Amino acid sequence: MADTYLELVNTPLPGRIARALGLPRPAVLRRYTPGEVLAPRPVLVAGAGAGADALADVLLGWDIEVRRHVLPGEKLSAAIVVLDRASSPxxxxxxxxxLGQAVKLLVPGGRVVALFRSAADTTDPAEAAARQGVDGAIRSVAHELRGGATGNGIVLRGTATTTDPTxxxxxxFLLSGKSAYVDGQFLEVTAVSADGVVDLAATTGAEGEGIPDQPLAGRTAVVTGAARGIGAKIAEVLARDGARVIAVDVPAAGEQLAAVANRVGGTALQLDITAPDAAARILEHVRGRYGALDVVVHNAGITRDKLLANMDAARWDSVIAVNIASQLRMNEQFLASPVFSESGRIISLASTSGIAGNRGQTNYAASKAGVIGMVRAQAAAFDGGARTINAVAPGFIETDMTAKIPPLTRQVARRLSSLQQGGLPVDVAEAIAFLASDAAAGINGQVVRVCGQNLVGA
Known part of the structure; x- marks a missing residue:
């Protein structure tokens, strides 16, 4: 559903009225378009040390103008602050x-990214204080940005450096339009073997040079709940990035499912994911047509909302069965099968309801929090291998489901994020496509919120 208010305040007269009245003025977000220039204006790399110097050299190789200090009045596409050597607050x-001076110079849709080490990787109190301090500072900066700009961080774990491929x-990803609705988030990365990911350090970022146009070319991906909404958009974006897509949904959605599969040049598979043989049927479908399964996207989910005092067993059990129990059962069978690739990716849809809770959604929140627990536990089993499992937690996304929310409640929900608007299904799909790619090989067990920073204090 279109956000009419957003459209209005981005026209001259309504925009001036909104400014005069002190009303929210959400910006049109900079989303990805094929062939986009990553940074048409200069990028600031702030910070001292070998890590900052090395990263600046890489960005120069990407055909980006780099500044090591703010030049008064010069507009910036992004500001990157490197604090990998911080040992004291x-x-x-x-x-x-x-960085505070740089954010004043960001163009609309600009990006702020901090690179720093994890507080969990040190026992030195001052060092831990410094590292955790970066976390708090960048989350706060993200709340302050305007014009559709976003602020995020990359947390270096273990031996990871500022120029590792991951x-x-x-x-x-964070500099591109693909991260338009990712705000106030931190991606933890670990170093992986050089042959496990495209070496972006050795390529340029100029349009069409070095960076694969289709990073998922040759991969086979299964998307559940693909007949409509977010699932259909995930199928489209994965196909755009080169994947062969198997679109899965219930038989009742067969007509819509076939339309999605035809649109993306994939195949449709009608089944109920709660059935005991669901994974076996998916694996057989993959084996017969493609040979190997590389990406699994657990998107299918349902809501059966009621206050807990009025909740019945049927509502509770149906949500748990679809949203988490089916994933646990299917993952167990996928991982036991030789059809699932040794470098396979599993991406599950969680929700901000599973992080912060939501009134009337105890069953849904339990299931989505369960997804997060599952992902973190399975990631430990994958540690050191080529497989990864992660979750994407959407916030308020403009879908047919959210269009049914009462108008006033819907408007409030849209304006509560730092970006003052709801996200689009494509925002969720872009995050999933990134996590499915080689570029995310060093990201495992993470929960990436695609919510425009709509949780207070998080």
Missing amino acids: TDLTGPLLE TLGALR
Whole structure:
């Protein structure tokens, strides 16, 4: 459903009225278009040390104009602050104050990205304080940005450096239009073997040079709940990126499912994912047509909302069965099958309801929190291997379901995020496509919120 208010305040007269009245003025977000230039204006790389110097050199190789200090009045596409050597809270002062000057110069849709090490990887109190301090500072900066700009972070785990391929893959995603509704988030990356990910450090970022147009070419992906809404858009974006898509949904949605499969040049598979043989049927379908299964996207989900005091067993059990129990059962069978690739990706749809809870959604929140628990536990089993499992947690996304929310409630929900608007299905799909790619090989067990930073304090 269109956000009429957003459209109005981005026209001259209504925009001036909204400004005069102090009303929210959400910006039109910069979303990905094929062949986009990653950074048409200069990019600031703030911070001292070998990590910052090395990253600046890589960006120059991407055909990006790089500045090491703010030039008064010069517009910036992005500001990157590198704090990988911070060992005391006092080390944050200079780089973050320079970042404060840079955010004034960001173009609409600009990006702020911090690179720093995890507080969990040190036992030194001052070092941990500095690292956790970056986290709090960047979350706060993200709340302050305007004009559709976003602020996010890349957390280096273990031996990861600022120029590892997985670090650069995460950086490229956060700088691009693909991360339009990802705000106030932190991607933890670990180093992986050089042959496990495209070496972005050795390529340029100029249009059409070095970066694969179809990073999922040759991969086979299964998307459940693909007949409509977010699932259909996931299928489209994965296909755009080169994947062969198997669109899965219930027989009742067969006509819509066939239309999606035809649109993306994939195949349709009608089944109930709660059936005991669901995974076996998917694996047989893949084996007969493609040979190997590379990407599984657990998108299918239902809501059966009621206050817990009025909840009955049928509502509770149906939500648990679809949203989490089916995933657990299917994953067990996928992982036991030789059809599932040794470098396979599993991406599950969680929800901000599973993180913060939501009135009238105890069953739904339990199921989506369960997805997060499942992902984190399975990631430990994948640690050190080529497989990954992650979750994407959407916030308020403009779908047929949210269009049924009462108008006033819907408007409030839209304006509660830092970006002051709802996201689109494509925003969720872009995050999933990134996590399915080689560029995300060093990201495992993470929950990426696609919510425009709509949780207070998170």
